[in-house]
Amino acid sequence: xxxxxxxxxxxxxxxxxxxxxxxxxxxxxxxxxxxxxxxxxxxxxxxxxxxxxxxxxxxxxxxxxxxxxxxxxxxxxxxxxxxxxxxxxxxxxxxxxxxxxxxxxxxxxxxxxxxxxxxxxxxxxxxxxxxxxxxxxxxxxxxxxxxxxxxxxxxxxxxxxxxxxxxxxxxxxxxxxxxxxxxxxxxxxxxxxxxxxxxxxxxxxxxxxxxxxxxxxxxxxxxxxxxxxxxxxxxxxxxxxxxxxxxx
Amino acid sequence: xxxxxxxxxxxxxxxxxxxxxxxxxxxxxxxxxxxxxxxxxxxxxxxxxxxxxxxxxxxxxxxxxxxxxxxxxxxxxxxxxxxxxxxxxxxxxxxxxxxxxxxxxxxxxxxxxxxxxxxxxxxxxxxxxxxxxxxxxxxxxxxxxxxxxxxxxxxxxxxxxxxxxxxxxxxxxxxxxxxxxxxxxxxxxxxxxxxxxxxxxxxxxxxxxxxxxxxxxxxxxxxxxxxxxxxxxxxxxxxxxxxxxxxxxxxxxxxxxxxxxxxxxxxxxxxxxxxxxxxxxxxxxxxxxxxxxxxxxxxxxxxxxxxxxxxxxxxxxxxxxxxxxxxxxxxxxxxxxxxxxxxxxxxxxxxxxxxxxxxxxxxxxxxxxxxxxxxxxxxxxxxxxxxxxxxxxxxxxxxxxxxxxxxxxxxxxxxxxxxxxxxxxxxxxxxxxxxxxxxxxxxxxxxxxxxxxxxxxxxxxxxxxxxxxxxxxxxxxxxxxxxxxxxxxxxxxxxxxxxxxxxxxxxxxxxxxxxxxxxxxxxxxxxxxxxxxxxxxxxxxxxxxxxxxxxxxxxxxxxxxxxxxxxxxxxxxxxx
Numbered sequence: 001x002x003x004x005x006x007x008x009x010x011x012x013x014x015x016x017x018x019x020x021x022x023x024x025x026x027x028x029x030x031x032x033x034x035x036x037x038x039x040x041x042x043x044x045x046x047x048x049x050x051x052x053x054x055x056x057x058x059x060x061x062x063x064x065x066x067x068x069x070x071x072x073x074x075x076x077x078x079x080x081x082x083x084x085x086x087x088x089x090x091x092x093x094x095x096x097x098x099x100x101x102x103x104x105x106x107x108x109x110x111x112x113x114x115x116x117x118x119x120x121x122x123x124x125x126x127x128x129x130x131x132x133x134x135x136x137x138x139x140x141x142x143x144x145x146x147x148x149x150x151x152x153x154x155x156x157x158x159x160x161x162x163x164x165x166x167x168x169x170x171x172x173x174x175x176x177x178x179x180x181x182x183x184x185x186x187x188x189x190x191x192x193x194x195x196x197x198x199x200x201x202x203x204x205x206x207x208x209x210x211x212x213x214x215x216x217x218x219x220x221x222x223x224x225x226x227x228x229x230x231x232x233x234x235x236x237x238x239x240x241x242x243x244x245x246x247x248x
Numbered sequence: 249x250x251x252x253x254x255x256x257x258x259x260x261x262x263x264x265x266x267x268x269x270x271x272x273x274x275x276x277x278x279x280x281x282x283x284x285x286x287x288x289x290x291x292x293x294x295x296x297x298x299x300x301x302x303x304x305x306x307x308x309x310x311x312x313x314x315x316x317x318x319x320x321x322x323x324x325x326x327x328x329x330x331x332x333x334x335x336x337x338x339x340x341x342x343x344x345x346x347x348x349x350x351x352x353x354x355x356x357x358x359x360x361x362x363x364x365x366x367x368x369x370x371x372x373x374x375x376x377x378x379x380x381x382x383x384x385x386x387x388x389x390x391x392x393x394x395x396x397x398x399x400x401x402x403x404x405x406x407x408x409x410x411x412x413x414x415x416x417x418x419x420x421x422x423x424x425x426x427x428x429x430x431x432x433x434x435x436x437x438x439x440x441x442x443x444x445x446x447x448x449x450x451x452x453x454x455x456x457x458x459x460x461x462x463x464x465x466x467x468x469x470x471x472x473x474x475x476x477x478x479x480x481x482x483x484x485x486x487x488x489x490x491x492x493x494x495x496x497x498x499x500x501x502x503x504x505x506x507x508x509x510x511x512x513x514x515x516x517x518x519x520x521x522x523x524x525x526x527x528x529x530x531x532x533x534x535x536x537x538x539x540x541x542x543x544x545x546x547x548x549x550x551x552x553x554x555x556x557x558x559x560x561x562x563x564x565x566x567x568x569x570x571x572x573x574x575x576x577x578x579x580x581x582x583x584x585x586x587x588x589x590x591x592x593x594x595x596x597x598x599x600x601x602x603x604x605x606x607x608x609x610x611x612x613x614x615x616x617x618x619x620x621x622x623x624x625x626x627x628x629x630x631x632x633x634x635x636x637x638x639x640x641x642x643x644x645x646x647x648x649x650x651x652x653x654x655x656x657x658x659x660x661x662x663x664x665x666x667x668x669x670x671x672x673x674x675x676x677x678x679x680x681x682x683x684x685x686x687x688x689x690x691x692x693x694x695x696x697x698x699x700x701x702x703x704x705x706x707x708x709x710x711x712x713x714x715x716x717x718x719x720x721x722x723x724x725x726x727x728x729x730x731x732x733x734x735x736x737x738x739x740x741x742x743x744x745x746x747x748x749x750x751x752x753x754x755x756x757x758x759x760x761x762x763x764x765x766x767x768x769x770x771x772x773x774x775x776x777x778x779x780x781x782x783x784x785x786x787x788x789x790x791x792x793x794x795x796x797x798x799x800x801x802x803x804x805x806x807x808x809x810x811x812x813x814x815x816x817x818x819x820x821x822x823x824x
Contacts, residue, residue, distance in 0.1 A: 012818070046648075049652050050652055051647075051648050051651045052816060052817060053814065053816055071654045071656060072654070073654075074652060074653065074654035077652070079652050085646055085648055085649045087576065087580070087646065088554060089554045089579055089580040090576065090579060090580075094563070097563050097565070098563065098575075098576060101563055101564070101565060101567065101572045102569060102572060102653050102655055103653075103654060104566060105565075106565070109565075128554055130554070
């Protein structure tokens, strides 16, 4: 497995954000991680990226334990957060060069140019983040993630801030990376996106995994069959939000 | 609207207080708060108490509660004149009262709400009260040799004064927006206060000119006496009256004169408030202009902060991670300073140094310059590592990104230290070089060999001392990340003040411990070698010291590696 999470648990003070979460993502798989607000999706992604330490449990990237062997694990990982964190004093081009140096990416200039063209950032190479729109900054973060051949890609709300064309391009990019053999874990509230590009879905609620499988598997699961066949209906059923509002 | 404004004010203040009190449940904040409270107590109240008791002992009588003599009689008029000049200047220079600047939340909640423009101005005035009350309290507490009740009276007087000034500046902003309006009535209302202030300025200026241009001044006392005389009668007294009324509570004695002056001062405030409320027609344009200025300021600050043209060097595609961190910080530095200005300054200093060395050792100016350069180098090496935060202290803001990089923690820490060490060293070397060149004039009692040897020892020691201090500062940031203000944020409150004091004390203590082995070994080396090589012994002693400091710093970075690995992004706290 390219990505494996076992009995992952994360606690903030007295609050348990994620409890006993176990799943794996195989190469070529695009897995959608969905759930209501506060379900623990972002905590899970940030722990997978090495930003948060698990309270207990283990994270393996390509067989490398993220805690015991963080360098090798992180080398194979690319995390694209929903909020673009960039250095205000480095240009777009310099962000790519810095990424190339830290991840030891060969031929970084050519790869960078290709990616910038793919993400429609050509002409912005010399721009500082302060001169870019939010969507463009998001694209720079994505470019820094994709410029290296990471085997595992983590996307947290990848379409936030993108224009319609950017959304389309991003969808194509994610699918092509999946087809290219990367293991992709994608968190999003856009259920139609998840339904369209993901090969499997994990639904989280209140820090726990409440469903895991392909759409067909979920749709035909005995307790979900009555919900309907759309991901939205399944999501509402699984998270217990399909009941009518009791308040008049 | 007044009730809503008070509700917002009270809720915001209570919630802020609640957050701060809740923070005290964490030991680090509690310890910080205790340290901060102790500092405030000893710095202000204990000092004031000791001053007061000393004064009572000395005189055997209660301390006076009001200023006496010439100052008391001249004070209101002098302050009034200053206020009048400020009031006139406000028409020429667009002062920003802040009362027309609304926060994002206020814009979103209050502007679409059915609230009148006057209501919005009143809201901003009410919201600004906490800040003005705090400033008044600080002024009263910080004023030396005042009794308890007099402090309260001064605080009230300052508060009224600040309110009036703020409202007046807002009125000027609103009036300026309508000076050229097509509406004749509005234009007259806008021009009227300008005409009044201009007339007042003309009257007072003429009176003072006539008084002081004809008869020459004897001394300071004569100046005050004559100033009081001309401003306490006739036209000058009349036009200065509103301005002196604002300042009079600060000088009036208790009870009747003070109470009367407060009533008159409040009347001036009421007149200003009425004027602003009548000028609300220009509110929309003025708030939009204020919002534009705010945005422009932010954009200008953001745009001018970094310059794309400057670059450190081109980062090679492969190599040690530490160099990449140094390159990043160097790029940040070069993009945030004006390199042309720096180069001009360097050239000027080099030219002056050469000229100084040509002028020779007998020139006192050269001696002072050399001494200053040496002192500045010492101060720079000891203080710059605290101030230059181009290391982890700055990069904690980007911790989430840093943590995803496949770089050994030890390399991250060393990389973060590299550029600041280089920067501190470069400046220290420059200053020391000036000191060495001019040392003949500054320290003529020492022989050339000794001066050169000590100077070279300083050059060798500078990077070691900078590295030691920066290591300590970064270690503190790793152990207490929540105490490190991120970016331009500055944490506030007693606990934050206490934390800063504790960090400063801890840093200096650790520095002493860290430099002790190097200092002792260097002293031994110097003691042994001075018999063999004389004054030159300072150089090998410094070299040994710097080697020890570097080894200590490298060991420290290795030990700090696991701390960085364990550091959770959530431990870095965003300021309020």
